[in-house]
Amino acid sequence: xxxxDVITVASLKSGTVPEVxxxxxxxxxxxxxxxxxxxxxxxxxxxxxxxxxxIVDRRGQVRFQMSGxxxxxxxxxxxxxxxHF
Numbered sequence: 705x706x707x708x709d710v711i712t713v714a715s716l717k718s719g720t721v722p723e724v725x726x727x728x729x730x731x732x733x734x735x736x737x738x739x740x741x742x743x744x745x746x747x748x749x750x751x752x753x754x755x756x757x758x759i760v761d762r763r764g765q766v767r768f769q770m771s772g773x774x775x776x777x778x779x780x781x782x783x784x785x786x787x788h789f
Contacts, residue, residue: 711735714740716740724737
């Protein structure tokens with residue numbers, strides 16, 4: 705999302721760092737990537753399936769969690785709520 709800071713976490717199954725970077729470049733996604741080859745972040749955040757999205761507010765609080773496909777409008781609504789409530 706161009707107007708929000710997006711960070712993607714690449715797990716062991718995502719591929720190597722170069723493979724993930726190549727995919728993001730081919731998909732024209734300019735996101736920062738955190739490599740999680742041992743799935744430590746996934747365990748900490750209790751990720752049970754992918755894709756998994758978290759919306760974190762400016763105070764660092766997780767406001768929403770979503771698993772699977774999320775439409776653009778649904779994502780924008782949740783981002784709006786995270787900013788205003």
